[in-house]
Amino acid sequence: MNENELFEFADFDETKSEHIAAPRYSYWGSVWKTFFRDRFTVFVSILLLFLICFAMIQPMISGYDPLVAPNVNNPSMRLQAPSAQYIFGTDNVGNSVFDAVWAGTRNSIIVSFVCTFINMVIGIAVGAVWGFSKRLDRIMIEVYNVLSNIPYLLLAMILQYILGAGFKPLIITMCCTDWIFVAYFIRTQVMIIRDREYNLASKCLGTSTGTMITKNILPYLISVIMTYISRTIPSYISAEVFLSYMGLGLGAKNASLGKLISQYTSYMNSYPHMFWIPVFILALISISLYIVGQKLSDAADPRTHM
Amino acid sequence: MSNTNKEVLLSVKHVDIAFNNEGKKFRAVKDANFDIYKGETFALVGESGSGKTTIGRAILRINECDKGEIVFKGKRISGKISKEEDTNVIRSIQMIFQDPAASLNERATIEYCISEGLYNFHLYKDEADRITKVDQALTSVGLLPEHKSRYPHEFSGGQRQRVGIARAMIMEPELIVADEPISALDVSIRAQVLNLMNKFKEEKGLTYLFIAHDLSVVRFIADRIAVIHHGRIVEIAESEELFRYPLHPYTISLLSAVPMPDPQIEKKKELVVYDELKRDLSGPKPVLQEIRPGHFIFANDREMAEYEAKLQVMEKEHEALGE
Ligand SMILES: Nc1ncnc2c1ncn2[C@@H]1O[C@H](COP(=O)(O)OP(=O)(O)OP(=O)(O)O)[C@@H](O)[C@H]1O
Ligand SMILES: [Mg+2]
Numbered sequence: 239m240n241e242n243e244l245f246e247f248a249d250f251d252e253t254k255s256e257h258i259a260a261p262r263y264s265y266w267g268s269v270w271k272t273f274f275r276d277r278f279t280v281f282v283s284i285l286l287l288f289l290i291c292f293a294m295i296q297p298m299i300s301g302y303d304p305l306v307a308p309n310v311n312n313p314s315m316r317l318q319a320p321s322a323q324y325i326f327g328t329d330n331v332g333n334s335v336f337d338a339v340w341a342g343t344r345n346s347i348i349v350s351f352v353c354t355f356i357n358m359v360i361g362i363a364v365g366a367v368w369g370f371s372k373r374l375d376r377i378m379i380e381v382y383n384v385l386s387n388i389p390y391l392l393l394a395m396i397l398q399y400i401l402g403a404g405f406k407p408l409i410i411t412m413c414c415t416d417w418i419f420v421a422y423f424i425r426t427q428v429m430i431i432r433d434r435e436y437n438l439a440s441k442c443l444g445t446s447t448g449t450m451i452t453k454n455i456l457p458y459l460i461s462v463i464m465t466y467i468s469r470t471i472p473s474y475i476s477a478e479v480f481l482s483y484m485g486l487g488l489g490a491k492n493a494s495l496g497k498l499i500s501q502y503t504s505y506m507n508s509y510p511h512m513f514w515i516p517v518f519i520l521a522l523i524s525i526s527l528y529i530v531g532q533k534l535s536d537a538a539d540p541r542t543h544m
Numbered sequence: 545m546s547n548t549n550k551e552v553l554l555s556v557k558h559v560d561i562a563f564n565n566e567g568k569k570f571r572a573v574k575d576a577n578f579d580i581y582k583g584e585t586f587a588l589v590g591e592s593g594s595g596k597t598t599i600g601r602a603i604l605r606i607n608e609c610d611k612g613e614i615v616f617k618g619k620r621i622s623g624k625i626s627k628e629e630d631t632n633v634i635r636s637i638q639m640i641f642q643d644p645a646a647s648l649n650e651r652a653t654i655e656y657c658i659s660e661g662l663y664n665f666h667l668y669k670d671e672a673d674r675i676t677k678v679d680q681a682l683t684s685v686g687l688l689p690e691h692k693s694r695y696p697h698e699f700s701g702g703q704r705q706r707v708g709i710a711r712a713m714i715m716e717p718e719l720i721v722a723d724e725p726i727s728a729l730d731v732s733i734r735a736q737v738l739n740l741m742n743k744f745k746e747e748k749g750l751t752y753l754f755i756a757h758d759l760s761v762v763r764f765i766a767d768r769i770a771v772i773h774h775g776r777i778v779e780i781a782e783s784e785e786l787f788r789y790p791l792h793p794y795t796i797s798l799l800s801a802v803p804m805p806d807p808q809i810e811k812k813k814e815l816v817v818y819d820e821l822k823r824d825l826s827g828p829k830p831v832l833q834e835i836r837p838g839h840f841i842f843a844n845d846r847e848m849a850e851y852e853a854k855l856q857v858m859e860k861e862h863e864a865l866g867e
Contacts, residue, residue: 256686256687256691434646435641439639439708439711440649446664540697
């Protein structure tokens with residue numbers, strides 16, 4: 239055999255070396271995969287989902303209304319201990335604590351979700367533009383200084399006085415100035431990544447500020463925004479509870495966790511379960527919201543996708 | 545030398561660029577003055593922090609000029625210009641960045657990265673046309689159309705840099721500012737990227753402003769070289785001329801840093817360290833002057849005479865060697 243028979247030239251396809259063997263990457267696909275990888279997270283998410291659904295549906299079935307107390311004239315119905323019929327017992331006017339707690343939870347959740355949504359939308363929109371424009375920055379910093387120094391409780395009292403109690407006044411109170419904090423937070427984040435090289439590259443390609451915000455900046459902020467939301471939602475639940483406790487909340491017509499807690503405080507020694515049950519539910523929802531939010535924000539960070 | 549009958553594509557005219565550092569003005573670029581001819585590769589070489597990127601960005605209108613102006617194809621492009629002209633400049637002048645990892649949007653697909661310029665100016669008839677253009681751009685830099693749906697982090701450094709080149713090339717520019725396009729790359733793939741850039745230069749008659757921090761990279765690809773030191777251009781000449789007759793002490797020190805392929809020579813080579821403080825800077829203020837056609841040097845009249853004498857000695861030596 240000669241050399242030609244022993245050896246042959248192997249074909250070499252240059253494009254082969256460019257091929258990427260890894261399976262296709264999808265951002266949201268990886269987010270969910272990372273999120274559901276942790277059993278504990280899955281457990282807390284299911285718990286949270288169940289709590290929220292239950293809080294939304296149960297009051298519709300019970301039809302609880304704080305102004306209606308059919309058993310108020312029947313002393314034997316008042317302050318019953320927990321039983322099969324009244325799972326959490328009855329309160330001082332003979333209503334089911336179970337129904338009251340869930341109706342209150344429902345309203346607290348609604349208020350906090352709506353407030354978070356409004357503040358986030360306004361805050362992110364304003365903050366993104368604010369972070370990009372040096373001229374706007376000078377004006378907005380002054381606006382921030384003014385708005386962020388308005389005492390919250392004073393504002394709540396004034397608005398309550400003008401608008402009365404109820405959902406709308408409470409939501410307005412909680413959104414009036416709070417968006418400025420979100421906006422300031424987003425502004426700082428935008429400033430950090432605004433001058434990164436890939437944004438300069440976009441600028442060199444003639445990309446407008448609007449497109450830069452939606453395509454270059456916000457996708458990078460998903461994770462930090464998620465963290466922010468996971469802290470904001472529970473804080474609004476607490477704020478609602480606090481304001482209602484102070485008598486500045488949803489008013490007499492609407493059930494509220496804060497109002498229940500304040501009403502039941504006087505029974506803390508005689509009937510402790512009445513006080514601790516709404517507090518416990520409040521804590522459970524706040525903590526699981528926080529955990530799920532944090533885990534989502536971790537999963538939204540592509541560095542965790544490897 | 546026949547620079548006179550070459551078409552000037554871009555002129556940087558007495559440009560000063562300053563940054564405000566906590567109230568203090570810092571002049572990053574001092575009186576930069578040079579022309580880039582159509583179809584050439586013009587290299588800007590200097591150490592880190594000498595203001596190379598700053599000049600490159602001024603050409604792309606990212607940095608503002610404090611003094612002087614930049615003229616592209618006979619029209620001023622620095623300072624305030626009309627929207628229409630801005631669009632024109634963006635389409636005609638593109639940039640390749642130093643760090644391929646940092647210069648691509650990690651949250652966008654390769655398809656979006658490459659299409660970005662097309663979207664901005666609506667440079668396609670319909671979706672199918674856009675896809676065709678992206679595919680062509682990808683293949684022209686040796687990547688595959690199937691890479692469209694991938695994300696930047698799935699690529700190697702060399703591949704990412706080629707995505708960056710494709711993104712610039714799809715705009716069909718006339719001038720490309722390449723800011724140290726290969727410094728962040730592995731040595732083994734540097735040649736690949738340089739070859740690609742040369743291919744585009746030949747095919748499309750592109751002009752490059754090639755920024756580098758050492759002369760060795762530039763020797764084989766640049767037609768002309770400008771040496772910059774602390775924001776000041778100290779010498780400009782054709783590549784051959786600069787390597788044969790380097791005059792400014794800073795150029796000489798840069799040249800001494802170019803590694804020699806022969807270890808015996810490399811061992812004996814003396815590194816020349818340039819120290820501005822040790823120089824005799826007496827006499828009138830130096831300016832950039834032409835010592836031979838096309839060979840400029842930053843000097844005053846006294847230094848000019850010294851350089852002239854030195855140059856004549858060197859020319860004699862070369863003649864003697866040539867015979
Ligand atoms: N935005 C800015 N604000 C303030 N100073 C700046 C800014 N950009 C650059 N400088 C300064 O200007 C000088 C020149 O920087 P430049 O980036 O142009 O250097 P370079 O030659 O590109 O260096 P390298 O080789 O490291 O990229 C440096 O001293 C730098 O600190
Ligand atoms: Mg640089």
